[in-house]
Amino acid sequence: MANPALGRWGGLIVLIVVVAALPLVLPNKFYYDIAVKTGLNALVCVGLNLLIGYAGQISLGHAAFFALGGYASAVLTTRYEWNGFLALGAGAVATGIVAYLVARPILRLKGHYLAMATLAFGIIVSLVLNREIWLTGGPDGITVPTLRLGDMRLRSAETWYWITGGALVVVTYLALNLIHSPSGRAIRALHGSEVAAETLGIDVARTKTMVFVLSAVIAAIAGSLFAHADRFITPNEAGFLRSVELVTMVVLGGMASTFGAIVGAALLTVLPQALAGFDEFKHIVLGAILVGTMIFLPKGLVPSLGALIRRWRR
Amino acid sequence: MSDFLQFVFSGLTVGAIYALVGIGFALIYNASHVINFAQGEFVMIGGMATVALIDLGVPLLPAALVAIAIAALVGVALEKLAIEPARNAGVVTLIIITIGASILVRGVVEVVLGKQFHRLPSFSGDQPILVGGATLHPQSLWIVGALVVLVVGLKLFFDRHPFGKAILATAHNRLAAQLVGIEVKTVLVASFALSAAFGAIGGILTAPLTLTQYDVGVMLGVKGFCAAILGGLGSPFGAVLGGLIVGLAEALAAGYVSSAYKDVVAFVMILLVLFFMPSGLFGTKGTERV
Numbered sequence: 184m185a186n187p188a189l190g191r192w193g194g195l196i197v198l199i200v201v202v203a204a205l206p207l208v209l210p211n212k213f214y215y216d217i218a219v220k221t222g223l224n225a226l227v228c229v230g231l232n233l234l235i236g237y238a239g240q241i242s243l244g245h246a247a248f249f250a251l252g253g254y255a256s257a258v259l260t261t262r263y264e265w266n267g268f269l270a271l272g273a274g275a276v277a278t279g280i281v282a283y284l285v286a287r288p289i290l291r292l293k294g295h296y297l298a299m300a301t302l303a304f305g306i307i308v309s310l311v312l313n314r315e316i317w318l319t320g321g322p323d324g325i326t327v328p329t330l331r332l333g334d335m336r337l338r339s340a341e342t343w344y345w346i347t348g349g350a351l352v353v354v355t356y357l358a359l360n361l362i363h364s365p366s367g368r369a370i371r372a373l374h375g376s377e378v379a380a381e382t383l384g385i386d387v388a389r390t391k392t393m394v395f396v397l398s399a400v401i402a403a404i405a406g407s408l409f410a411h412a413d414r415f416i417t418p419n420e421a422g423f424l425r426s427v428e429l430v431t432m433v434v435l436g437g438m439a440s441t442f443g444a445i446v447g448a449a450l451l452t453v454l455p456q457a458l459a460g461f462d463e464f465k466h467i468v469l470g471a472i473l474v475g476t477m478i479f480l481p482k483g484l485v486p487s488l489g490a491l492i493r494r495w496r497r
Numbered sequence: 498m499s500d501f502l503q504f505v506f507s508g509l510t511v512g513a514i515y516a517l518v519g520i521g522f523a524l525i526y527n528a529s530h531v532i533n534f535a536q537g538e539f540v541m542i543g544g545m546a547t548v549a550l551i552d553l554g555v556p557l558l559p560a561a562l563v564a565i566a567i568a569a570l571v572g573v574a575l576e577k578l579a580i581e582p583a584r585n586a587g588v589v590t591l592i593i594i595t596i597g598a599s600i601l602v603r604g605v606v607e608v609v610l611g612k613q614f615h616r617l618p619s620f621s622g623d624q625p626i627l628v629g630g631a632t633l634h635p636q637s638l639w640i641v642g643a644l645v646v647l648v649v650g651l652k653l654f655f656d657r658h659p660f661g662k663a664i665l666a667t668a669h670n671r672l673a674a675q676l677v678g679i680e681v682k683t684v685l686v687a688s689f690a691l692s693a694a695f696g697a698i699g700g701i702l703t704a705p706l707t708l709t710q711y712d713v714g715v716m717l718g719v720k721g722f723c724a725a726i727l728g729g730l731g732s733p734f735g736a737v738l739g740g741l742i743v744g745l746a747e748a749l750a751a752g753y754v755s756s757a758y759k760d761v762v763a764f765v766m767i768l769l770v771l772f773f774m775p776s777g778l779f780g781t782k783g784t785e786r787v
Contacts, residue, residue: 241589288772294588295532299726300771302719303764310764314757423719427596434593463608470601477594478582 202348215340221452222347228444230401236438238394239374244305250421251278252403253410257327267330271407282399286392309421324417327410343412437483499630504752510637512744513644517699518721519736521692527668528688535599537718542568543697544709548615565697572693606711617704640702
């Protein structure tokens with residue numbers, strides 16, 4: 184873009200306008216629910232995009248962090264009767280610690296090995312959530328109480344729409360700031376060449392760990408919000424396919440594009456709902472779209488369309 | 498002791514399937530440096546197509562051969578239609594393409610053959626064989642026997658046959674292979690077909706023991722990936738050992754520790770191996786070019 188600052192904040196303004204205006208066209212609770220799911224997926228994807236798109240490290244296990252956050256909220260509020268917000272914070276901190284502990288050994292790996300290791304981590308978490316029935320309720324899932332703010336019960340789909348939308352705008356703002364800060368440039372340097380980054384004095388291991396932990400904490404917060412918004416969570420949220428779905432959202436929308444991540448999340452959340460009428464053909468369509476986009480628009484939707492618009496303007 | 502033997506039998510049976518899937522990963526990785534996340538779908542196609550054909554009245558052997566051919570065709574189509582057009586894409590993009598392809602294949606099978614579980618009759622009856630106090634299902638012998646035959650065949654093919662040598666040469670150095678006149682594109686297509694056929698054979702052999710359904714490929718694919726990584730990516734024979742090790746470890750853990758956590762074993766093992774031996778048990782250490 185000609186003026187990067189305009190592109191950066193212009194996108195944020197568009198996001199705020201969309202979030203603010205969307206309720207005008209959402210006819211009922213069902214659509215609000217989809218919007219909330221979209222927003223929460225987008226939240227995870229903005230964080231995951233920092234890791235995949237900017238730092239160039241793949242993770243096929245991020246659903247595990249989402250689920251850890253969600254289950255922390257669910258278990259602490261139901262079994263130990265914690266305050267919901269306290270549980271959310273504790274979940275985020277605990278997930279951050281878990282991410283920090285696995286980050287060092289995992290992030291030494293590259294390419295397919297990194298994919299395998301993150302995948303293995305995710306599957307281990309999902310299996311534990313499935314098996315420790317006394318704590319997690321097992322495969323049937325666990326009911327989560329309504330989140331309370333003082334005397335207010337945060338229950339309606341509209342309320343959750345504003346909570347999710349607000350969280351998305353805040354996290355997007357923080358992500359954009361990070362990307363354009365010195366730390367952000369260090370993160371992007373990793374993508375080009377780790378050796379080159381190291382010779383420039385960037386602490387590669389530390390930078391990678393930081394991005395990994397950050398994206399995990401964002402996923403955990405989204406997971407906690409999801410648990411309270413849906414008032415229910417199952418181990419499926421940690422599953423391999425869910426992790427794949429998250430990566431797909433990021434890649435489909437466009438790697439190294441924060442708004443691409445949001446668009447990808449929106450598309451892949453709304454599309455299956457739109458295809459609900461042709462339930463049988465859902466997977467065929469979804470698979471074909473994935474393969475097609477990756478072949479014809481390998482940079483993802485938003486960067487490819489951006490390039491198209493720029494060429495057209497010239 | 499008879500317990501131990503029992504666990505070893507079941508471990509080797511499951512391990513042989515992981516090995517077949519792992520070989521498939523290694524073959525495709527060697528030819529194209531793609532990790533094919535649709536590998537498990539070949540296993541599923543093998544089992545499901547055979548069941549469908551038998552339901553139509555086709556005898557077992559021709560049904561199995563046709564199913565293998567179908568899987569091989571799907572493999573070729575995957576290479577031609579999805580991998581080749583994205584030749585210059587990055588690792589992550591290629592992973593997503595194969596994941597998309599696997600969802601597509603699952604979707605097609607779901608629509609054509611439905612979501613129910615299917616069972617294939619055992620090849621030589623269900624009368625268990627008693628060995629040292631443990632029982633052995635005859636199907637296990639088929640599975641392990643097929644693995645031995647296929648591995649020996651593959652070894653001979655790589656060592657003796659010119660085309661096998663061409664595949665090895667391409668794996669070592671694509672450009673050099675091209676320069677000595679090897680049709681690299683044919684090698685690529687053949688690798689996908691071969692890999693799909695191995696997967697399908699695994700699927701057909703295991704369907705009598707485990708039932709088959711349109712989505713059995715997911716977990717098998719992931720475990721096969723474990724086997725391939727454990728053996729050192731790109732080494733088909735390493736993948737065989739990797740698969741057998743994963744299968745045995747799972748069976749022993751299920752028997753002696755906790756059957757609920759049997760699936761965790763493979764993944765904990767793979768994490769430990771990657772942390773301490775980042776190139777797998779039998780892989781060579783790579784260096785990064787700057």
